[in-house]
Amino acid sequence: ANKIKLGHVHFSGCTGCLVSVADIYQGLLKILDDYADLVYALTLVDVRHIPEMDVALVEGSVCIQDHESVEDIKETRKKSRIVVALGSCATYGNITRFCRGGQHNQPQHESFLPIGDLIDVDVYIPGCPPSPELIRNVTVMAYLLLGGNEEQKALAGRYLKPLMALAKRGTTGCFCDLMNDVINQGLCIGCGTCAAACPVRAITHEFGKPQGDLNLCVKCGSCYGACPRSFFNFDVIPEFESISELIADVLK
Numbered sequence: 001a002n003k004i005k006l007g008h009v010h011f012s013g014c015t016g017c018l019v020s021v022a023d024i025y026q027g028l029l030k031i032l033d034d035y036a037d038l039v040y041a042l043t044l045v046d047v048r049h050i051p052e053m054d055v056a057l058v059e060g061s062v063c064i065q066d067h068e069s070v071e072d073i074k075e076t077r078k079k080s081r082i083v084v085a086l087g088s089c090a091t092y093g094n095i096t097r098f099c100r101g102g103q104h105n106q107p108q109h110e111s112f113l114p115i116g117d118l119i120d121v122d123v124y125i126p127g128c129p130p131s132p133e134l135i136r137n138v139t140v141m142a143y144l145l146l147g148g149n150e151e152q153k154a155l156a157g158r159y160l161k162p163l164m165a166l167a168k169r170g171t172t173g174c175f176c177d178l179m180n181d182v183i184n185q186g187l188c189i190g191c192g193t194c195a196a197a198c199p200v201r202a203i204t205h206e207f208g209k210p211q212g213d214l215n216l217c218v219k220c221g222s223c224y225g226a227c228p229r230s231f232f233n234f235d236v237i238p239e240f241e242s243i244s245e246l247i248a249d250v251l252k
């Protein structure tokens with residue numbers, strides 16, 4: 001199949017997601033050698049205007065007071081076949097829910113919106129940052145979905161389904177979502193990531209279990225986006241080996 005056109009579109013965040021892309025190391029070089037042309041990335045590619053892309057990895061939330069950013073996200077949607085919200089800022093707002101251009105933190109304001117509030121998003125990859133492996137796998141699966149044979153397309157569709165469903169879930173996450181979707185489902189592994197991710201310390205971690213204070217929670221989605229079980233991919237379990245083999249084949 002032909003190489004796909006891959007772009008990284010950068011809005012408001014800490015750039016940690018881009019570091020996670022770079023942390024794919026050899027896999028990234030292989031992807032860029034054989035499977036994808038990086039056609040847009042402000043920090044890496046000297047292209048100023050958003051081009052046509054097959055897959056756009058969008059990092060960060062969008063400041064709605066910044067006209068250019070609002071136009072850029074709309075342009076990204078118009079010109080991309082698959083829009084991926086990369087990381088918790090793009091997905092839920094995350095730390096940028098606290099930003100208000102030099103003023104005091106006021107989490108209730110809506111200056112910085114997750115991209116799903118402005119455009120239709122096809123795939124969410126939450127995590128702050130998402131793991132390099134997950135970004136790599138989604139990129140490989142997007143390549144197979146767009147250019148693979150029928151069998152590969154079907155497998156890629158099954159792999160991406162939970163992350164596509166997440167994109168339809170909405171753009172907010174609070175401790176109650178973590179409670180409903182993870183803890184009460186018996187999926188919590190007691191890793192403490194949610195407590196470490198909470199910027200207002202609304203989560204304490206005692207006896208191996210997170211406890212949230214809903215009076216303190218400002219619904220930034222950080223805990224939900226960072227929890228490794230909030231985007232647990234049940235569909236992958238029975239096909240784990242075939243997916244691993246497929247990805248290993250692509251990256252050989």
Ligand code: SF4
Pocket residue numbers: 012013014015016017018059060086087088089090094095127128129130
């Ligand atoms: Fe940084 Fe986390 Fe936002 Fe990514 S999701 S830009 S790592 S704060």
Ligand code: SF4
Pocket residue numbers: 173174175197198199200201202203212216217218219220221222223224
């Ligand atoms: Fe954000 Fe903390 Fe609320 Fe989770 S518990 S949504 S991290 S404020």
Ligand code: SF4
Pocket residue numbers: 178182183187188189190191192193194195210226227228229230
């Ligand atoms: Fe449990 Fe998720 Fe919190 Fe880890 S991040 S302690 S898995 S709820």
